[in-house]
Amino acid sequence: MIRIALGILLLATAASTLAATEHDQMEKGLKKYGAESGDPSKTVCVCQDGGVRHGRAGWFNYNISATGASANCGVPTFNAATGAITLMSACDTFEVIGK
Numbered sequence: 001m002i003r004i005a006l007g008i009l010l011l012a013t014a015a016s017t018l019a020a021t022e023h024d025q026m027e028k029g030l031k032k033y034g035a036e037s038g039d040p041s042k043t044v045c046v047c048q049d050g051g052v053r054h055g056r057a058g059w060f061n062y063n064i065s066a067t068g069a070s071a072n073c074g075v076p077t078f079n080a081a082t083g084a085i086t087l088m089s090a091c092d093t094f095e096v097i098g099k
Helices: 002-018 022-033
Strands: 044-047 057-064 069-078 085-091 094-098
Touching: 022 057, 022 069, 044 069, 057 085, 057 094
Parallel strands: none
Antiparallel strands: 044 057, 044 094, 057 069, 069 085
């Protein structure tokens, strides 16, 4: 009888460690479409902030911490000679246009 109870307890403990938390689910969704801030992602966005970046295309980026997540459109500035990114500006008002 004790063996059965221990077995059930062990299975219940293992199952609870495999279950994803809401935080894990949020992170998984963000990773599917975005990239950690500063990196190009699969999803393209357009800045809609009304400022100097307005209308410029960028990549969907996110930051995640133990207590929450934030997202932005990372708008790159490229070096005209090399094509390399020289600056990545975060735009907080944006529209996603594709993946």
